Amino acid sequence: MSDVVLETKGLVKHFPITQGIVFKTRVGAVRAVDGVDLQLRRGETLGVVGESGCGKSTLAKLLVGLEKPTAGSVQVRNEDMVRLRGGALRRARRHIQMVLQDPYTSLNPRMTVGDIIGEPFEIHPEVTPRKGREKAVQDLLDTVGLDPGHINRYPHQFSGGQRQRIGIARALALKPEIIVCDEPVSALDVSIQAQVINLLESLQDEFGLSYIFIAHDLSVVRHIADRVAVMYLGKVVETGNDEQIYEQPTHPYTQALLSAVPVPDPRLRGRRDQIVLEGDVPSPANPPSGCRFRTRCWKAEDICAEEEPLLQIRESSAHPSACHFARPRDVLHAS
Amino acid sequence: MTDIQAQIDVLPGLDPGAQLLEVNDLHVEFRTRDGVSHAVNGANFRLEPGETLAILGESGCGKSVTAQAIMGILDSPPGYVTRGEVKYRGVDLLQLKEAERRKVRANRIAMIFQDALSALNPVFSVGFQLAELFRKHRGMSRQDAKKRSIELLDQVRIPAARERIGDYPHQFSGGMRQRVMIAMALALDPEILIADEPTTALDVTVQAQIMGLLAELQRERDMGLILITHDMGVVADVADRISVMYAGKVVEEAPVYDIYARPAHPYTKALLSSIPRLDMKGQQLSVIKGLPPALNAIPAGCAFHPRCAYARDQCRQDPPPPAYDVALGRTARCHFWREVIGDE
Ligand SMILES: Nc1ncnc2c1ncn2[C@@H]1O[C@H](COP(=O)(O)OP(=O)(O)O)[C@@H](O)[C@H]1O
Ligand SMILES: Nc1ncnc2c1ncn2[C@@H]1O[C@H](COP(=O)(O)OP(=O)(O)O)[C@@H](O)[C@H]1O
Ligand code: SF4
Ligand SMILES: [Mg+2]
Ligand SMILES: [Mg+2]
Numbered sequence: 001m002s003d004v005v006l007e008t009k010g011l012v013k014h015f016p017i018t019q020g021i022v023f024k025t026r027v028g029a030v031r032a033v034d035g036v037d038l039q040l041r042r043g044e045t046l047g048v049v050g051e052s053g054c055g056k057s058t059l060a061k062l063l064v065g066l067e068k069p070t071a072g073s074v075q076v077r078n079e080d081m082v083r084l085r086g087g088a089l090r091r092a093r094r095h096i097q098m099v100l101q102d103p104y105t106s107l108n109p110r111m112t113v114g115d116i117i118g119e120p121f122e123i124h125p126e127v128t129p130r131k132g133r134e135k136a137v138q139d140l141l142d143t144v145g146l147d148p149g150h151i152n153r154y155p156h157q158f159s160g161g162q163r164q165r166i167g168i169a170r171a172l173a174l175k176p177e178i179i180v181c182d183e184p185v186s187a188l189d190v191s192i193q194a195q196v197i198n199l200l201e202s203l204q205d206e207f208g209l210s211y212i213f214i215a216h217d218l219s220v221v222r223h224i225a226d227r228v229a230v231m232y233l234g235k236v237v238e239t240g241n242d243e244q245i246y247e248q249p250t251h252p253y254t255q256a257l258l259s260a261v262p263v264p265d266p267r268l269r270g271r272r273d274q275i276v277l278e279g280d281v282p283s284p285a286n287p288p289s290g291c292r293f294r295t296r297c298w299k300a301e302d303i304c305a306e307e308e309p310l311l312q313i314r315e316s317s318a319h320p321s322a323c324h325f326a327r328p329r330d331v332l333h334a335s
Numbered sequence: 336m337t338d339i340q341a342q343i344d345v346l347p348g349l350d351p352g353a354q355l356l357e358v359n360d361l362h363v364e365f366r367t368r369d370g371v372s373h374a375v376n377g378a379n380f381r382l383e384p385g386e387t388l389a390i391l392g393e394s395g396c397g398k399s400v401t402a403q404a405i406m407g408i409l410d411s412p413p414g415y416v417t418r419g420e421v422k423y424r425g426v427d428l429l430q431l432k433e434a435e436r437r438k439v440r441a442n443r444i445a446m447i448f449q450d451a452l453s454a455l456n457p458v459f460s461v462g463f464q465l466a467e468l469f470r471k472h473r474g475m476s477r478q479d480a481k482k483r484s485i486e487l488l489d490q491v492r493i494p495a496a497r498e499r500i501g502d503y504p505h506q507f508s509g510g511m512r513q514r515v516m517i518a519m520a521l522a523l524d525p526e527i528l529i530a531d532e533p534t535t536a537l538d539v540t541v542q543a544q545i546m547g548l549l550a551e552l553q554r555e556r557d558m559g560l561i562l563i564t565h566d567m568g569v570v571a572d573v574a575d576r577i578s579v580m581y582a583g584k585v586v587e588e589a590p591v592y593d594i595y596a597r598p599a600h601p602y603t604k605a606l607l608s609s610i611p612r613l614d615m616k617g618q619q620l621s622v623i624k625g626l627p628p629a630l631n632a633i634p635a636g637c638a639f640h641p642r643c644a645y646a647r648d649q650c651r652q653d654p655p656p657p658a659y660d661v662a663l664g665r666t667a668r669c670h671f672w673r674e675v676i677g678d679e
Binding site: 256277 | 540
């Protein structure tokens with residue numbers, strides 16, 4: 001399948017929990033990402049949603065090589081990033097770049113915008129020869145809708161939305177095929193958010209980019225993503241296309257998540273299916289046995305504690321769902 | 336206890352029959368080295384018992400400053416209320432002495448914030464902080480205060496409240512901490528609760544729990560609720576009326592159904608069409624060009640004109656548009672509101 005540009009198999013990241021300062025002993029592990037299989041196709045946007053702490057950012061860092069996995073593989077254009085070393089790794093990394101959430105802390109305040117956007121060229125000099133760099137940076141500024149004349153300004157001279165554009169320009173510098181966006185619009189006001197979403201969409205068309213789009217806002221993800229993966233406690237619990245996830249969700253967690261999102265239409269008030277979850281998410285250092293959602297699930301039975309439900313197509317779920325009792329339920333529309 | 340109640344009721348001019356809360360022409364400015372920031376430029380609204388008024392707007396438009404001015408907790412200097420009135424049951428709070436103001440704050444108008452950790456004292460247990468309120472303001476005995484604290488934590492659905500009153504704020508999860516803060520705010524049975532982005536930092540499933548709790552407590556107590564938020568989904572779910580703020584002014588005020596169905600101000604209309612919807616796929620997101628203005632350089636005329644799709648010479652040249660009456664209980668500060676409301 002040459003169409004697949006990114007694939008993870010059994011991806012795991014455990015952060016050790018240690019005790020003691022001089023003689024550290026390992027007393028456990030935070031299972032931040034715990035066996036994730038994903039596929040991203042060329043030109044596609046895969047949305048990743050889930051509540052804070054479910055492992056989205058750790059997954060993003062694993063994909064771009066900022067964290068080393070505890071187990072599993074990350075294939076980018078059919079090369080296993082985890083195994084590559086030295087020059088080969090450096091060359092492979094070019095193809096997958098990242099945009100971060102916080103436009104205020106993700107840019108070095110002491111560097112000019114030109115230096116920030118041009119920095120990747122220092123690491124990958126083969127992409128643009130030295131004398132062409134200023135022009136390349138100006139072109140990038142223009143591409144993301146900023147004034148190329150502002151190349152010598154500093155990050156604080158830009159608004160939040162403009163800074164996010166700078167981060168996008170930096171990610172585009174090496175002409176990657178894939179961009180991993182970790183909550184790229186979460187910190188922005190709605191009117192600015194729409195500008196950045198539209199920019200990401202038009203860049204995708206222009207350059208044939210594939211996106212992993214991570215967000216906790218399910219409405220934004222519905223707007224931008226072709227397919228969606230829902231995460232809970234380090235695992236993907238349901239994946240499918242827009243229609244499957246939003247109109248026919250089969251995992252109870254997806255259903256609860258969707259039902260909790262308020263819709264900006266007062267006529268739907270009290271007329272939608274409401275699922276209110278009790279309690280908090282358990283600790284990823286000590287996840288429940290079997291199905292990790294069972295402690296908050298209204299459908300749980302004995303088997304849920306005993307047997308881990310696999311993420312697979314089931315008789316009552318036409319798309320992969322990790323629930324023994326997967327079954328579609330409409331939680332978005334008025335009943 | 337009745338003694339104490341009587342004591343609080345001694346607020347000169349208090350008229351139990353008057354409007355619960357009425358804010359008229361409120362102006363707040365910040366005098367800083369960089370000049371004067373006009374954070375609030377004539378905010379008006381009213382609140383009834385049992386009603387939820389949402390104040391909606393993007394960051395920096397003056398929502399929190401408005402709330403701080405109502406509460407009398409404005410950071411001053413550099414912040415000053417320069418004009419207007421904040422009338423609680425007929426009494427202009429802005430004219431009260433600080434000691435009286437403090438009594439109103441504790442007993443009548445309470446506030447909760449986005450960040451519960453900064454609103455709670457980290458070095459005292461939550462039980463102690465609650466009990467102190469009852470002892471100080473209600474003259475309760477240690478034992479009664481403790482009992483009442485447990486009841487209250489129960490009411491805000493803290494599981495095993497009795498075992499948890501010895502815990503410190505950091506020992507609670509984000510959602511539970513928000514509940515503790517709500518308990519503190521409601522301890523002295525205020526008539527008005529101002530909630531400033533109470534769920535912005537929370538995950539949606541926790542947000543749903545907290546909004547549900549607030550709605551229930553409000554109903555039980557017939558409390559007036561001012562909900563400050565930038566989230567048009569939350570507003571659609573809970574508000575009775577909405578005031579939309581832009582650059583320190585309420586640019587549109589309307590009952591919730593009307594404003595979503597037929598916005599009368601170009602800013603409201605543009606906001607509504609710039610948000611992606613959960614229950615629809617593929618609609619084009621319209622964009623509001625540009626940025627909100629710097630508050631020390633608010634454009635002349637209508638402050639929204641540089642970003643407005645309806646703007647023409649009148650918007651730039653005339654004084655800022657007044658609050659035109661659109662319908663009963665509905666106003667919009669746009670010269671062309673008829674056009675805005677009519678064209679779909
Ligand atoms: N460097 C780290 N060391 C230890 N634990 C971490 C580290 N990074 C993340 N975690 C933990 O891993 C879990 C997943 O975190 P994260 O990937 O940031 O989630 P999300 O982005 O979905 O909010 C959390 O419990 C978090 O505390
Ligand atoms: N302590 C302060 N000192 C100076 N300016 C302030 C202060 N607090 C608020 N402001 C100004 O008031 C404006 C409105 O702030 P705020 O009411 O907090 O906005 P929001 O609508 O996001 O709650 C801000 O843009 C800021 O310029
Ligand atoms: S008054 Fe003019 S500029 Fe202001 S919102 Fe109305 S049309 Fe737009
Ligand atoms: Mg994250
Ligand atoms: Mg605020």
